[in-house]
Amino acid sequence: MGFRDYLAETRQIFDRLYPDNKITEIDYEGPTIVVYTKDPELFAKRDDLARQIAQEIRRRIAIRPDPSILTAEDQARAEIEKIIPKEAGLEDIYFEGDTGEVVIEVDEPSIITARNTEYVQEIKARTQWSPRIVRAPPMYSHTVKEIREYMRDIKQERKEFLHNLGVKLSGPPLVGETWVRLTALGGHSEVGRSATLVSTKNSKVLIDCGMMNVGPDADPWDAAPYLYVPEVQPLSSIDAVILTHAHLDHSGLLPLLFKYGYDGPVYMTQPTRDLAVLLQDDYIKVARMEGGKVPYESKYIREELKHTITLRYGETTDITRDMRLTFYNAGHILGSASVHLHIGDGLYNVVLSGDVKFEKTWLFNPANNKFPRAETFMTESTYGGRDDYSFTREEATETLVDVINRTHDRGGSVLIPVFAVGRSQEVMIVLEDAMRNGRIPQMNVYLDGMIMEATAIHAAYPEYLNKELREAIMVRKENPFLSQIFKKVETREQREDIAEDPESKVVLATSGMMNGGPVMEYFKAWAGNPKHTLVFVGYQADGTMGKRIQSGAKEVTISEGGKTVTYQINMDVETAEGFSGHSTKKQLLAYIATMQPKPKKILVNHGDNGKTAEFARLVRQRFNIESYALKNLETIRLL
Amino acid sequence: MGFRDYLAETRQIFDRLYPDNKITEIDYEGPTIVVYTKDPELFAKRDDLARQIAQEIRRRIAIRPDPSILTAEDQARAEIEKIIPKEAGLEDIYFEGDTGEVVIEVDEPSIITARNTEYVQEIKARTQWSPRIVRAPPMYSHTVKEIREYMRDIKQERKEFLHNLGVKLSGPPLVGETWVRLTALGGHSEVGRSATLVSTKNSKVLIDCGMMNVGPDADPWDAAPYLYVPEVQPLSSIDAVILTHAHLDHSGLLPLLFKYGYDGPVYMTQPTRDLAVLLQDDYIKVARMEGGKVPYESKYIREELKHTITLRYGETTDITRDMRLTFYNAGHILGSASVHLHIGDGLYNVVLSGDVKFEKTWLFNPANNKFPRAETFMTESTYGGRDDYSFTREEATETLVDVINRTHDRGGSVLIPVFAVGRSQEVMIVLEDAMRNGRIPQMNVYLDGMIMEATAIHAAYPEYLNKELREAIMVRKENPFLSQIFKKVETREQREDIAEDPESKVVLATSGMMNGGPVMEYFKAWAGNPKHTLVFVGYQADGTMGKRIQSGAKEVTISEGGKTVTYQINMDVETAEGFSGHSTKKQLLAYIATMQPKPKKILVNHGDNGKTAEFARLVRQRFNIESYALKNLETIRLL
Ligand SMILES: [Zn+2]
Ligand SMILES: [Zn+2]
Ligand SMILES: [Zn+2]
Ligand SMILES: [Zn+2]
Ligand SMILES: [Zn+2]
Structure with a gap:
C-alpha cells in the first residue's frame, strides 16, 4: 500500500472509458472519491459505473451532477410541488446538493411509487434533480429537523473537512513491524465513561468517549475517561473516533474531544448521531439548570456534528490508512452498533460489541454475531456476574x-x-x-x-x-x-x-x-x-x-x-427485571457460543464490581478461549 | 506535598540557628540543596548540621565552602605535594571544587591515615580544602581518567542542569486519583533492548534503554525498544532515566535518547557510568569499522555523561515529584543495581531486579533481596525456562x-x-x-x-x-x-x-x-x-x-x-555452563523464596523463547503469587 494519487488515477480511468465525460471536478470526500460531471448521461449510469471503477481502483466512487446542471432549489421546489398529486400528501422537500438528490416526504408514498417512473421522470426532466420519495415521518422530531438544517448551513466547511480527510487517508502506511494494541481508557472493570483505544503503528482509533453516571455535584472531570494519558495526547493525534451508541456513558464526553483539540472524523450510525446530540444537549442543559459543572459548551456538540460521518450497518469504510470499519446491529438501542475493525491487508480483526442485546426485543432485532473475521472480541458484561440471574421479557411485563x-x-x-x-x-x-x-x-x-x-x-x-x-x-x-x-x-x-x-x-x-x-x-x-x-x-x-x-x-x-x-x-x-437493553448472562454466553468465527481472544469490559473478571473467568472455563478483563490504563497487545 | 520554596526555607533555618552564618549562596543541585558559606567554622560542622537541617526540611542538604575561601588549585597542589611524605607514594591529586574536597591518591594510604589528623589538619589549615586520602588504583584506566577530565570541563553546564532539575523536583505533585502503570517497551518476552517505563500522573521514569544483540548488518532501529510510541513521546516528556547496569542490552541506546530530545537526568552507579561509556564508545567504533549503521554519534555519549547522576547502593534520592529511587547490589556485573522505586508518600513500591545473580561469584557479593517495602517485583528470567538446568561455578571451572x-x-x-x-x-x-x-x-x-x-x-x-x-x-x-x-x-x-x-x-x-x-x-x-x-x-x-x-x-x-x-x-x-552472571532457575526461585517483603505481584522479563511465561507460571504455582510475563507494548496497572 504505497502512496497513490487516487484522484489522477480516477481521471485516467474515466478518460479511458468515456473520453467525452464532461468531468468538472474529482475530489476526496472522506474515504470516497467524488466525481462531478456535466454529462447527464454519465450521471444516469452512476451506480453501475461507480461499482465498476471502484472495483478497479479499490476505492469507493460517487458520481455527482455538476451543480451548474441542477435547477436552482427554489425553482425546483416549485416544479415539484406542481407535479406531486394532492392525494399523496406532500409534507416536505429537501435538497441534498452533494448528491444531486431531492428527498420528497409524502404521507402516502405508494401513490407515487405505484406510478414511479412517470412522476420521477418528470421531476428529473424538469429539474435535473434525482427524486427520492419517502414516507413523511409519523412523528415530528425537532432534533432531526435542526440537524438537517445545520448540516446544510455548514456544507462548505464539511466539504473542506472531508477533502482533507480524504487526502490524509490516501497517504501510504508506515512499513516495518506490525502490531495491534488495545488500551483501556474508561469503562473497563466498571460501568460508565466507556473509552477504548485501538492503535497500530499507523492509527489511533478511539471507540466511545462516555462519562460516568454521576450526580450534578460531581466534577465532570472525575467522570471522564483517562484522556490525559500520553496514548491519546495531544487529542489531535487521534485519527478517528467511533461511537457505538448514543447513551451518555458512551457519547457523553465526545464534544470534549473537540474542545481540547481533536479535529478528525467521528463515525456512527445516523440514528446514533441524532440521539447523541439530543442527549448531549439535554445533559448540559440539565446540568446547568441544577447548578452542576458543565464540561463543554453546546458549540462543541455542533463541532462533533460537523465531523460526523454516518454509516449504515454492513457498510465498510476506510477510516485510517490501515483500518476499515464496519458497523453491525447490536440490538441495544436505536442505531446501536457493534464495531468491526479490519486492520492491515488481512492482518487482524477486532470486534467490539458495544452494549449488546442478544435477544429480539419489543424494538429491535437481536444483535448480529456473525462476522467475516474476528481474532479478538470485546464484550460488555453488565449482567455477566457470578450472581446475575436471567429474566425474560414476559417476567418483566x-x-x-x-x-x-x-x-x-x-x-x-x-x-x-x-x-x-x-x-x-x-x-x-x-x-x-x-x-x-x-x-x-x-x-x-x-x-x-x-x-x-x-x-x-x-x-x-x-x-x-x-x-x-x-x-x-x-x-x-x-x-x-x-x-x-x-x-x-x-x-x-x-x-x-x-x-x-x-x-x-x-x-x-x-x-x-x-x-x-x-x-x-x-x-x-x-x-x-x-x-x-x-x-x-x-x-x-x-x-x-x-x-x-x-x-x-x-x-x-x-x-x-x-x-x-x-x-x-x-x-x-x-x-422489574428483564427490560434491560443489555444481554443477560445467558444471552452473553449464547452470543459467544454461536459467534462466527470463534474468536481467539475475548476481552470483557462494561461491568461493575468485579463482574468483568467473573465473566472473563466464565468464558475461559466454558469455551477454553483466552479471556481478560483489563483495568483502565492497561494496554494489551493483540498482535 | 504542595509547592514549597525550599531555598527560602533553608535560609530561614540557618538564620535562626546560626545568625552569623556567612552564607553566600543557596541553590538546588538536583535533589540536594547546597549551601555555600564563607564561615570555616560552619563548614567544619557540615555533616552534623546537614543531617539536622535535612531532617527538619525533609530534603538532602550539602554545606560547601564558598570558593573564595579555598586556596587556588595550583597553589594548593604545591602545598599538598610538600606535606605528603615520600614513602606514601603520591600518585595523583584532584580537586572537587563542588564539595571543597581534594582527593589525594597514594600507593600506601596507611602511612597517612595512621597519622591522619596531623597531615589532614595541616593540609586543611594551609589550603582550606578538605583532603580525602585514597589508595591509587592498581591499574590505569583511560576511561576513568577521561571521564574525570570531562566532568571538570563541563562543571558550569552541569551546575545549571542540576539547578534546573532541582527546581523541577520542588514543584508540587498533581493531586487527585493516584495510579501506577508499568509499560513494556523492550526486553519483555525476549532478551535484549531492555526498556521499561514506570509512570504515574506525575512521573514518567524509564528504566534502561538497551539494544538487541544484532549483527553489524542489522538496522540499529530494528534493535531499539519501542521508543516511538506515545507513552514516551516526545522523549523530553520523560522525567528520569535509570540504568541498571552497563551491558549494551540495557545501556546501548541511552545516548539515542539525548539525540532525540531527552534532556533530563540519568541515574546509575559510578562504575556503571564508566563501563557504559566504555561499551557505548566501543560499540559505535566497532560498528563503524565493520561498516554497520551507527545510531548515534559520540557527542551523545558525552550528553549522557553530562546528565548522569551517580548513586551508591542504599542511597535514596528523589528522582521525580512523587518517586524516590534506591539502588541495591544486583550481583550481576560491576556496579549492577536492582532498582527500588518508592512512589508517593508510602503509596506503592516497585522493585526491578535488573540482570541479577543470586550467588556469590568470583567477583561480587550475591544480589540483595531485602527491601523496606515491595508490592510489585520484576525479575529477569534468562535461565528461568522449563528446560533450563542449573550448573555450579565448580562445574564451569x-x-x-x-x-x-x-x-x-x-x-x-x-x-x-x-x-x-x-x-x-x-x-x-x-x-x-x-x-x-x-x-x-x-x-x-x-x-x-x-x-x-x-x-x-x-x-x-x-x-x-x-x-x-x-x-x-x-x-x-x-x-x-x-x-x-x-x-x-x-x-x-x-x-x-x-x-x-x-x-x-x-x-x-x-x-x-x-x-x-x-x-x-x-x-x-x-x-x-x-x-x-x-x-x-x-x-x-x-x-x-x-x-x-x-x-x-x-x-x-x-x-x-x-x-x-x-x-x-x-x-x-x-x-562451559555455570559462568553466567545470570541467576540459574534455582537461584531465581531462592531469591523469591527468601525475598523480604514477599511481593504481591511478580512480573517476569528478560527471557527468550517463552521462558518469561514459563517462569511466571512457575512462580504462580510455587508461591501462589500473581505473576505475569508482559509482551512489549503492553501496559499493566499496578495501583
Ligand atoms: Zn448503552
Ligand atoms: Zn453502556
Ligand atoms: Zn546484563
Ligand atoms: Zn541483560
Ligand atoms: Zn541538558
Missing part, C-alpha cells in the same frame, strides 16, 4: 403490570426512572399494550425529559426497528407511541401539578439512574408516601443514587442549591 | 580446564567469546588460578577488545567487589588481573600474528555473542581447523551468531565489506 395494579388499588402513582432512549420506548409499548388489553386500568402516562423527542427519532428511522414495530409505526392508527395515554410534560408547573394531582398515574422520567433530571422532582414529592411506587426497569450503576435506593436505602440526602436535604423513603421500591 | 587441556594436547588454541564486562573478569580469575596451580599448562592468554580496560575499571571500584577479590586487588602481588599470563591485543597486526602463530593459547575476545567484534577474526582463522576449540561461557541470545554456532550450525555466512563469505565449522564447539 408481569412484574410491571402487577406493580401498577397494586399501586392503583391503593390510590398511588408509579414513578419509573428511565433513560430517554431505549427503556422508555420499551416501557411505553408494554404500557400501551397492557392498557389496551385491559390488564391495567386506564390512566395517564406522563413522559418527562426528552422521552417524546427520543421516541420521535425512533419513528424517523423505521429501518432500524424490528419488523413488527416498523410496520405498526407506519400505520398511524397502530403506532403505539401516538396513543392518547401518553402526555408530554414540558414545564416546571406541569410537573408540579402532576406530582400534586391525587389521580393515579404512571410517570416515566429521566435520568435513568436518578442522578438529577426531572425524575428527582417526582421522587422528592412522593418518596415519603407509602402509597406510591418507584420501579426500576434499567441497570443502576455503582455509585448512582438509583443504585443506593434500589439497594434499600431508607433515606437519601440530595443537595439543593448549596444545602443538602434528607428525604425519607417510605414509597414502595420495586425492580 | 572443571569444564573449562578440561577443554583447555584437551585442546592444548592436540596443539590447538582456545577461543572464548566474552562480553568485555563480567564474564571476562571471571574467566581471567579462573585461568590465572588454574595456571598458577598447575591444572592447565602455562600459556599466553590474549585479551582482545576492551577487556583490559574494563578490568582496570573493576580495579578502580574495589568497594563494589567481594571481600576476597577486593583485598587481593589491593595487594599488587596478588592482583590476579596483573598476572604476566595476560597479554593485551591492540592492533590488527597483533591479532593476525596471534591467529597464525601455531603455539597453543587462550584468546578472550569480544563480542560475547559473536555479533561482530575482534572475536570474529580469530573465529574466521580457526573455524576450519578441528584442533582448535570455541568455548561459550555466557548467555547466547536468540537470533545471534553465537546462538547459531552453539546450536550446532555446520557452517555460517558472514558478510564482509558487502559480499557474504561462508565458513565451515570444523573446530570443536563447547559450552
Whole structure:
C-alpha cells in the first residue's frame, strides 16, 4: 500500500472509458472519491459505473451532477410541488446538493411509487434533480429537523473537512513491524465513561468517549475517561473516533474531544448521531439548570456534528490508512452498533460489541454475531456476574403490570426512572399494550425529559426497528407511541401539578439512574408516601443514587442549591427485571457460543464490581478461549 | 506535598540557628540543596548540621565552602605535594571544587591515615580544602581518567542542569486519583533492548534503554525498544532515566535518547557510568569499522555523561515529584543495581531486579533481596525456562580446564567469546588460578577488545567487589588481573600474528555473542581447523551468531565489506555452563523464596523463547503469587 494519487488515477480511468465525460471536478470526500460531471448521461449510469471503477481502483466512487446542471432549489421546489398529486400528501422537500438528490416526504408514498417512473421522470426532466420519495415521518422530531438544517448551513466547511480527510487517508502506511494494541481508557472493570483505544503503528482509533453516571455535584472531570494519558495526547493525534451508541456513558464526553483539540472524523450510525446530540444537549442543559459543572459548551456538540460521518450497518469504510470499519446491529438501542475493525491487508480483526442485546426485543432485532473475521472480541458484561440471574421479557411485563395494579388499588402513582432512549420506548409499548388489553386500568402516562423527542427519532428511522414495530409505526392508527395515554410534560408547573394531582398515574422520567433530571422532582414529592411506587426497569450503576435506593436505602440526602436535604423513603421500591437493553448472562454466553468465527481472544469490559473478571473467568472455563478483563490504563497487545 | 520554596526555607533555618552564618549562596543541585558559606567554622560542622537541617526540611542538604575561601588549585597542589611524605607514594591529586574536597591518591594510604589528623589538619589549615586520602588504583584506566577530565570541563553546564532539575523536583505533585502503570517497551518476552517505563500522573521514569544483540548488518532501529510510541513521546516528556547496569542490552541506546530530545537526568552507579561509556564508545567504533549503521554519534555519549547522576547502593534520592529511587547490589556485573522505586508518600513500591545473580561469584557479593517495602517485583528470567538446568561455578571451572587441556594436547588454541564486562573478569580469575596451580599448562592468554580496560575499571571500584577479590586487588602481588599470563591485543597486526602463530593459547575476545567484534577474526582463522576449540561461557541470545554456532550450525555466512563469505565449522564447539552472571532457575526461585517483603505481584522479563511465561507460571504455582510475563507494548496497572 504505497502512496497513490487516487484522484489522477480516477481521471485516467474515466478518460479511458468515456473520453467525452464532461468531468468538472474529482475530489476526496472522506474515504470516497467524488466525481462531478456535466454529462447527464454519465450521471444516469452512476451506480453501475461507480461499482465498476471502484472495483478497479479499490476505492469507493460517487458520481455527482455538476451543480451548474441542477435547477436552482427554489425553482425546483416549485416544479415539484406542481407535479406531486394532492392525494399523496406532500409534507416536505429537501435538497441534498452533494448528491444531486431531492428527498420528497409524502404521507402516502405508494401513490407515487405505484406510478414511479412517470412522476420521477418528470421531476428529473424538469429539474435535473434525482427524486427520492419517502414516507413523511409519523412523528415530528425537532432534533432531526435542526440537524438537517445545520448540516446544510455548514456544507462548505464539511466539504473542506472531508477533502482533507480524504487526502490524509490516501497517504501510504508506515512499513516495518506490525502490531495491534488495545488500551483501556474508561469503562473497563466498571460501568460508565466507556473509552477504548485501538492503535497500530499507523492509527489511533478511539471507540466511545462516555462519562460516568454521576450526580450534578460531581466534577465532570472525575467522570471522564483517562484522556490525559500520553496514548491519546495531544487529542489531535487521534485519527478517528467511533461511537457505538448514543447513551451518555458512551457519547457523553465526545464534544470534549473537540474542545481540547481533536479535529478528525467521528463515525456512527445516523440514528446514533441524532440521539447523541439530543442527549448531549439535554445533559448540559440539565446540568446547568441544577447548578452542576458543565464540561463543554453546546458549540462543541455542533463541532462533533460537523465531523460526523454516518454509516449504515454492513457498510465498510476506510477510516485510517490501515483500518476499515464496519458497523453491525447490536440490538441495544436505536442505531446501536457493534464495531468491526479490519486492520492491515488481512492482518487482524477486532470486534467490539458495544452494549449488546442478544435477544429480539419489543424494538429491535437481536444483535448480529456473525462476522467475516474476528481474532479478538470485546464484550460488555453488565449482567455477566457470578450472581446475575436471567429474566425474560414476559417476567418483566408481569412484574410491571402487577406493580401498577397494586399501586392503583391503593390510590398511588408509579414513578419509573428511565433513560430517554431505549427503556422508555420499551416501557411505553408494554404500557400501551397492557392498557389496551385491559390488564391495567386506564390512566395517564406522563413522559418527562426528552422521552417524546427520543421516541420521535425512533419513528424517523423505521429501518432500524424490528419488523413488527416498523410496520405498526407506519400505520398511524397502530403506532403505539401516538396513543392518547401518553402526555408530554414540558414545564416546571406541569410537573408540579402532576406530582400534586391525587389521580393515579404512571410517570416515566429521566435520568435513568436518578442522578438529577426531572425524575428527582417526582421522587422528592412522593418518596415519603407509602402509597406510591418507584420501579426500576434499567441497570443502576455503582455509585448512582438509583443504585443506593434500589439497594434499600431508607433515606437519601440530595443537595439543593448549596444545602443538602434528607428525604425519607417510605414509597414502595420495586425492580422489574428483564427490560434491560443489555444481554443477560445467558444471552452473553449464547452470543459467544454461536459467534462466527470463534474468536481467539475475548476481552470483557462494561461491568461493575468485579463482574468483568467473573465473566472473563466464565468464558475461559466454558469455551477454553483466552479471556481478560483489563483495568483502565492497561494496554494489551493483540498482535 | 504542595509547592514549597525550599531555598527560602533553608535560609530561614540557618538564620535562626546560626545568625552569623556567612552564607553566600543557596541553590538546588538536583535533589540536594547546597549551601555555600564563607564561615570555616560552619563548614567544619557540615555533616552534623546537614543531617539536622535535612531532617527538619525533609530534603538532602550539602554545606560547601564558598570558593573564595579555598586556596587556588595550583597553589594548593604545591602545598599538598610538600606535606605528603615520600614513602606514601603520591600518585595523583584532584580537586572537587563542588564539595571543597581534594582527593589525594597514594600507593600506601596507611602511612597517612595512621597519622591522619596531623597531615589532614595541616593540609586543611594551609589550603582550606578538605583532603580525602585514597589508595591509587592498581591499574590505569583511560576511561576513568577521561571521564574525570570531562566532568571538570563541563562543571558550569552541569551546575545549571542540576539547578534546573532541582527546581523541577520542588514543584508540587498533581493531586487527585493516584495510579501506577508499568509499560513494556523492550526486553519483555525476549532478551535484549531492555526498556521499561514506570509512570504515574506525575512521573514518567524509564528504566534502561538497551539494544538487541544484532549483527553489524542489522538496522540499529530494528534493535531499539519501542521508543516511538506515545507513552514516551516526545522523549523530553520523560522525567528520569535509570540504568541498571552497563551491558549494551540495557545501556546501548541511552545516548539515542539525548539525540532525540531527552534532556533530563540519568541515574546509575559510578562504575556503571564508566563501563557504559566504555561499551557505548566501543560499540559505535566497532560498528563503524565493520561498516554497520551507527545510531548515534559520540557527542551523545558525552550528553549522557553530562546528565548522569551517580548513586551508591542504599542511597535514596528523589528522582521525580512523587518517586524516590534506591539502588541495591544486583550481583550481576560491576556496579549492577536492582532498582527500588518508592512512589508517593508510602503509596506503592516497585522493585526491578535488573540482570541479577543470586550467588556469590568470583567477583561480587550475591544480589540483595531485602527491601523496606515491595508490592510489585520484576525479575529477569534468562535461565528461568522449563528446560533450563542449573550448573555450579565448580562445574564451569572443571569444564573449562578440561577443554583447555584437551585442546592444548592436540596443539590447538582456545577461543572464548566474552562480553568485555563480567564474564571476562571471571574467566581471567579462573585461568590465572588454574595456571598458577598447575591444572592447565602455562600459556599466553590474549585479551582482545576492551577487556583490559574494563578490568582496570573493576580495579578502580574495589568497594563494589567481594571481600576476597577486593583485598587481593589491593595487594599488587596478588592482583590476579596483573598476572604476566595476560597479554593485551591492540592492533590488527597483533591479532593476525596471534591467529597464525601455531603455539597453543587462550584468546578472550569480544563480542560475547559473536555479533561482530575482534572475536570474529580469530573465529574466521580457526573455524576450519578441528584442533582448535570455541568455548561459550555466557548467555547466547536468540537470533545471534553465537546462538547459531552453539546450536550446532555446520557452517555460517558472514558478510564482509558487502559480499557474504561462508565458513565451515570444523573446530570443536563447547559450552562451559555455570559462568553466567545470570541467576540459574534455582537461584531465581531462592531469591523469591527468601525475598523480604514477599511481593504481591511478580512480573517476569528478560527471557527468550517463552521462558518469561514459563517462569511466571512457575512462580504462580510455587508461591501462589500473581505473576505475569508482559509482551512489549503492553501496559499493566499496578495501583
Ligand atoms: Zn448503552
Ligand atoms: Zn453502556
Ligand atoms: Zn546484563
Ligand atoms: Zn541483560
Ligand atoms: Zn541538558
